[in-house]
Amino acid sequence: MNTRVTHLSSENQSRSESTSTDTANANHLTYIRSNTSRTLAAGEKNLILEGDANIFGAGNNADNILIGNSGRNRLNSGRGNDTVYGGDGDDTINGGEGNDLLFGEDGDDILNGEAGDDVLNGGAGNDTYIFNAAGGRDTIIDTEGNNRIRFTGGLRAEDLTITAVANNDGGQDWKISIKSTDSVLTVSNQYNVGSSVPTIHQFVFDSGALNIAEFIRATKANIETAKSQNLTINGTDSDDVLNGSDGNDIIDGKAGADTMSGGWGDDTYYVDNVKDVIIEGKGAGTDTVISSVSYTAATNVENVTLTGNANIFGAGNNSDNILTGNAGHNRLNSGRGNDTVYGMGGNDNLNGGDGDDYLDGGEGNDNINGDAGNDTLIGGKGKDTLKGGAGNDTYIFGDDDTIIDDQGNNTLRFSDDLRIKDLKISVNDNAQGGKDWLITSANSSVLIRDQISADGKVSVGRFELLGETYTHESLLKAVANSNKQGSIITGTARDDVLTGTEQNDTIDSGIDGRDRLYGLGGDDILRDSGTSYFGNERDDELYGGDGNDKLYADVSDDYLDGGAGNDHLEGGQHRDTYVFGKGYGHDTIFDYNFNLDPEFNPNGMQNANTVRFTGGLTLDDLEISMTQSYDKSDIDHIPSDSEFIIIPRLNGDTWNISIKGTNDVLTIKNQSGIYGAISEFQFDSKTYTVGEVIEHFGLNAPHFDKAGNLVHDLTDKIDWYGVDQRGYNRVVYGSADNDTADFSDVIGKVTFYGGKGEDIITLGRYNVIDGGTRNDAIFDSGHSVKNTIMFGKESGHDTLHNIRAEADTTVLFSGNLTIKDVELTTGKDWVVKLKGSNDELTIKDMVHSPSGHDTVDTFKFEGGESYTATQFLNALGMDSTVNHGLI
Incomplete structure (x- = not known):
């Protein structure tokens, strides 16, 4: 059939007519289409709102059809038996008088049937239904979202009567009657058959909101099936208010800042927003929060479990909590109560607080603090630190x-x-x-x-x-x-000779004395634990004998001979001598030196330790390999800065020295060419410094060359900070990679050759910097003084940054270059180019002043030419009186 359609334009308010076919019924229907707010006039029956504007639509006394648009609409149907569709958006629909059909459709809608017997269907979204004493006999049909009923007109819960009725579908309808009136609100399928998810989750009065269990108790209803439901409630991406039942509910607010209340029962909450709120009553069950964000247990919540692998925080309350970490690095504070805490994966910090707590770090390197109370601490896997704190604590023997x-x-x-x-x-x-x-x-x-x-x-x-x-x-x-x-043998303050057995002995030299310790057979531990003073001769001799022995010399100038077997030797402070030769097996030495030059060492404090090779061995009988850093796990005592006024050097590498034609290997940990574990290598025929050994074998390690320069290579692991080596000139070679070299805290002259990479260099004092090929960046440290920047052919595109005018900086053109090979572009930055090449040097924020305070003060050539910045401009035919930079 043909339908007459009337269209009202919001732009010109003119009317136009067109014809379409209505497939819904056989009647002639006339629609008003509008994209502005519109109230139907007398004689007009049906209204369609178009577009997405938040506009208003209203009916009249006829039986109207109102259809909303995709915006937020307010639709008032007026008198008559009307049908209203909200469309998209969060709509407010009022039925007025008559028996109306109200459909909210998409969005979080508000539906008020008002007078008459109405059918209300909110559709998708979290919908709100309005009901009061004048509401008539309304029916709610809604299977989607977390919906609620708002009772208006001063109604209280005690004014209501609830009856649960089984319906033909096997579900449960609720009939909510208002006492002393004929008004009844029916919630169709409050519980569908086989489902624990209700249609209505919350009941709102002027005095506040109630969840299902609270609503049943407040109305004194006898609905056992509803009270015992174990609900699964899912929120939306909005800020939801979710309420459970008296059962064991699972409530997931999803995105948004949600408020969740499970009521009675053992409830589980999922939290993914730090603004989520959990409300639980005292004694209302044992409740658990599963959180992917940092979370502190709300009052009356017992357990918190963190999920994912983020480094987040979890905390308990005054209850007896169970806290469980995730795979990340967590901080778990259990608070008061007798708590159980599991760190799980990651390097965690567990704190028990008050109470008798059970703390288990799980995997990772954890820090576990029992705090007050009689606690049980378990490190689990990894290298853990356990501190029981006050109380009588129990530790479980663990991994490390x-x-x-x-x-x-x-x-x-x-x-x-x-x-x-x-x-x-x-x-x-x-x-x-x-x-x-x-x-x-x-x-x-x-x-x-x-x-x-x-x-x-x-x-x-x-x-x-x-x-x-x-x-x-x-x-x-x-x-x-x-x-x-074996035996545990302890010496005295005298000069002791202590001899072990063929078993596994522990021999301690005692508090002092010049002692000799012989382990003999077995895997022995020999320890010099005496106290030594500068200038005395109470030095000890430790002989391991056969077996895999451990020799610890502590202070004084000691002599350590591991003998046969795989031995571990630590000389400790002062000048120690280690013995090694054929048949000694695989021995390991750990020792250290100090950050001072020999001429500055008071009282001989420098640990100039020696390895003595026996049996006629020579340097050519050895093979040496080197790897960066060293394994510290089996070292008895690694000194800390707090133990000494002079800082010990602990950033050395691992040297493996093999005797050719044998299986004997000596491993030296914390070895380097400068202040490493060993300074001298003694043979029957000759003694070598560590620098001479490095040069002999061509090792890639920092050392003093024959000219007295301190030579480094950036493939080595070098600590440039806090190194006091006054009087030594350094030569540093960059690698083929992109190097970062910071000379800002290095005392002494440094010459740097950058190599093939794109290097980042921070200047110190009296540096000579040759960035090498590629594009290098050179920075002022803020206290750089008298530095020289090398530049020449194949230098690439180098850049000087933040060079201060008072730094007295020089650019030196290398090779056979002269002023004729250079061209200059000035401005905020100066760019010096080499003719016939792609090489250029950019001086950022060049400051030039006729008074001589320039970013670069001197431009030199290796042939002898030397120019101030002003002379450099004049030599290139440029006017030096013009502002060529930032003056």
Whole structure:
């Protein structure tokens, strides 16, 4: 059939007519189409709003059809039995009088049937339904979104009666009656068959909002099926208000800043926004928050689990919490209560707070603090630091842990798969005057810092193993007597000769004296733990003998001979001598030196250590390989800056020295050409400095050359900061890669050859910089003085940045260049080009003043020509009185 269509233009308010076919019914329907707000006049029945503007539409006394647009509309149907469609957008629809059909469609809509018996369908989105005592008999049909009913007109929950009725579909309808009236609101399929998701999630009164469980209690309804529902509630991307039931609900607010309340039951919340709010009642169940963002447990929430791999924070409250980290680096603070905390993956920080807590670091290198209370601490995998804090704490023997605890009566508990014979204990002096314990098994170790303090206090006094309990003293004896464990021998303050057995001995030289320690057979630990003073001769000799021994010399000028077997040797402070030769196996040396020149070393403090090769070996009998840095995991004591006024050098490399034709290898850790572990290599026929050894084997390491220059290569690992080497000239060679060299804190002259890469160079004092080929960037450090920048053919495109006028900087043109080979472009920046090439030097923000305060003060040529900035301009035929830069 043909339909007459009337169109109203918002631009010119003129009318036009067209014809279309209506397939919905056989009646002639007339529509008013408008893209502005419109109220139907008398005789007009139907209205369609067009476009996306937020406009208004209204009916009249007839039976109208109103259709909204994609914007936010307010649609009032007026009198009559009307049909209203909201369309897209968050619409407000009022039915007025009559029995109306109201459809919200997309968006978060507000539907008010008003007088009459109306059918309300919000459609997609989180919709709100309005009902009061004059509402008639309305029906809500809505299967999408988190919807709510708002009761107006001063209604209270006690004014209502709720009846649950099974419907023909097997679901449950709710009939909400207003007492003393005929008004009834029916919620069709409040619960669909087989579903725990309700149609209406929240009930709003003037006094506040109630979730389903609260609404049932407030109305004193007897709806057991609704109260026991375990709901799954999902929010939208908006800011949602989500309410659960008395069951064990799962509530996920999705995006947006959501407010979630589970009510009674053991509820689970998903949090993805730091502005999400969880509301839980006291004693309303054991609730869990699963969060992908940093989260602190809300009041009455017991458990927090972090997800993903972000480095985020989790915290508990005053309850007994369970906190679980994610795969990232987390900080987990459990707060008060007796809490359980799992770090899981990542390098985590766990803090127990008050209460008796259980703290498990999981994987990664974790820091675990028990704080107050009697806590249990488990490091898990990785290198963990465990601090029990106040209280009597229990530690679980772990992978590679360090225990620090000077409070309470503490316990170390071993796993059930360990026996006494599986354990070894090393007792080591520390800088505080106490003794550290290192307890090892085949796969695990625990270091107890200050196990016996300087004043005799014991850190861990109780040890539990296979149902047996040991004190620290009885554990030492039990370990020493088990499975061929050798003797524990301790010297005196005299000059002792201490000899071990064929078993695994621990021999300690005692507090002082010039001692000789012989390990003989077995895997021995020889330790010189004495105190030495400058100028005395109380030096010790440590002989490992057969077996895989550990020799620790501590202070004084000591003599360490590992003998046969794979030995570990640490000389400690002062000038130590290590012995190595054929048949010695694979020995490892760790030692260190200090950041001072020999002429500045007070009282001979420099550790000029020596390796003595025996049996007629010569330098040509050796092969040497070098790798950057070194493994610190098996080193007994790595000194810290706080132990010395003079800073120890610890940034060396690993040297492996092999004796040709044998399997004997000497590994030197922390070795370098300058202040490394070893300074001299002695043979029966000759002694070599480390620089001579480097040159002999062509090693790529920093060293002093024969001219007295300190030679570096940027393929080496060099620390340029805080190095005090007064009087030495440095030569630094860049690599073929893009190097970064910072000479700002280097004291002494430096010559730098950049190589083939694009280098970034920061100037210091008295530097000569040749960036090499490619495009280099050179920067003023802010206190650079008297530096020379080399530039010539094949130098590429180099740039000087932030050069201060007072820095007294020189550009030196290399090769056979003269002033005739140069052309200059001036302005804010000066660009110096070499004729016949693509090479150019850019001087950024060039300051030129006739008074002589210039960014570059001197331009020199290797042939002898030298120009000030003014003379340089004149020599190139440019007017030096004109502003060629920033004056």
